[in-house]
Amino acid sequence: MSSIPISIEGFEKVKQELEALKKERPAIIQAIKEAREEGDLSENAGYDAARERQGMLEARISYIESQMACYNVIDLKTLGGEKVTFGATVEIEDLDSGDVKKYTLLGPDEADYQNGSISVLSPVGKAMLGKEEGDEFVVNAPKGRISYEIVSIEFDH
Numbered sequence: 001m002s003s004i005p006i007s008i009e010g011f012e013k014v015k016q017e018l019e020a021l022k023k024e025r026p027a028i029i030q031a032i033k034e035a036r037e038e039g040d041l042s043e044n045a046g047y048d049a050a051r052e053r054q055g056m057l058e059a060r061i062s063y064i065e066s067q068m069a070c071y072n073v074i075d076l077k078t079l080g081g082e083k084v085t086f087g088a089t090v091e092i093e094d095l096d097s098g099d100v101k102k103y104t105l106l107g108p109d110e111a112d113y114q115n116g117s118i119s120v121l122s123p124v125g126k127a128m129l130g131k132e133e134g135d136e137f138v139v140n141a142p143k144g145r146i147s148y149e150i151v152s153i154e155f156d157h
Contacts, residue, residue, distance in 0.1 A: 004107055005106075007076050007110060008074070011071060018065070021064070083130050083131065090128060094147070103125075105117070108122075136150075
């Protein structure tokens with residue numbers, strides 16, 4: 001089993017999600033019971049919906065519980081340095097278009113592209129690990145090879 005990095009904050013969010021999901025179980029069981037009491041299950045949309053929700057809930061709970069054993073919880077406040085690592089906020093420039101983007105590298109279960117964080121296990125995250133300011137790297141993307149340069153690296157958590 002490999003280690004999956006996650007920040008203290010990310011780990012707490014995952015724990016809270018797991019607790020909330022477990023609290024949903026009784027309501028779903030009750031909904032299944034009530035739908036079952038309506039009779040014919042072959043054409044009971046309420047029963048089907050409740051069973052589907054139960055399946056998704058149990059799958060998410062199982063996923064989180066299996067990941068918890070693999071997490072390597074890291075305090076972002078203890079990180080620093082000159083190289084790109086987990087927890088770094090990195091500004092990169094697309095060498096072809098000149099577009100500049102800024103990402104914080106986090107674990108796969110806490111990365112949120114919409115909020116400016118990407119997974120250290122993503123193609124871009126993997127490609128920039130260990131790089132320093134001024135270093136260039138290439139990512140093989142669906143639209144082709146993209147060349148980037150590391151503009152800056154910060155550890156400001």
